[in-house]
Amino acid sequence: MEKKEIRKKILEYRETIDENQRKMWDEEIFKSLINSDLYKRSNTIFAFVSFKSEVDTHKIIKHALSSGKTICVPKINSKQEGIKIYKIENFDQLKEGYFGIMEPVESCEEVDSSTLDLILMPGVAFDRHGGRVGYGAAFYDRFLSNMSKQVYKVALAYDFQVMDTVPMDEHDVRIDGVITEREMIITE
Template sequence: MEDFDPEALKILSYRAKAALRKRARALRNTIPPEALAERSARIRARLEGLPVVAAARRIALFWPIVRKNEVDLRPLSESLRGRGVEVAYPAIDPATGVMTFRIPPDPEAMEERGLGFHEPSPEDPETRDLDVIVVPALQVDPRGNRIGYGAGHYDRTLPRFCPPARSVGVVFDFQVISEVPVTEGDVTIDMVVSDERVIEVEREG
């Protein structure tokens, strides 16, 4: 039996991931807004009940891309800020493509800056000290592998913060699948929170 070409395997993994990404986006777009709102509320409740979130003093969230039916964490931001937690949001440097986290004084004032999602102002203070980073995803598996939109921003950024920060992926439960293809540069998350369950990722070794 001939050895399988590693390069061919890599190409197959990328193609499988692209197909899953397309299918996941299409599926999420079929869910009625009312159902997504209910599921988002359950996800927020599960997140707020996590010990790591309850103990956190500084958390990174993301502002939902509403037209893409992302998990809506906006009420969670209000709740966290109400109890004194500093809430940061991702920001992309247009010159370098590097993602950082900045703390806006008013998240409602964030704007779309060319990449499709609302970002803090470049003048808002950057933080390098986070306890929890909440990560969006199109699909995840129980081992913490995730499929995003393909730009790789979180894969490049999470290693700068985690550990000590904990990374928590949030998805609707139909986005949890048995196995996500792993490609070069992929970074796993520490936990998965859906509207139905919390999955603590077990690390090998």
């Protein structure tokens, strides 16, 4: 399947998942992440702020903040500028922004990618080899390719979003792992 077809199929299906079912899966993903050495060893975490039917990151962000971790979230001012990284002190520092996605308020401090220890990524489909199909705007691929250091990149997704293989283009950046409600996949 092509990326466009995968996006359509997975996103349509993800929207049909019962909210209670999704909450149960989100809880399993939350527990798996916060109990992982990866999370425990990370001091500064860059996390996407979940939107619509994505795996819920609101609870993860709040937990990390209450655990004394530094949390950074993305902000998109324009397609040309791409993703900028901002540190938040609490969840109230988020307001609706680009495409209706929660973003940091203007008073938040912009930080450099070199401070990050862990990146929690969104996406549509993934495979066990680090393949990722995003939403099509290439925001994360551009962001990751411009990073000054190697940072562990883990996607949060539901089990049905993991495929045998996903199509990858030359500019696509591979990820290091995927956490679903069923397992933690470390890519080969």
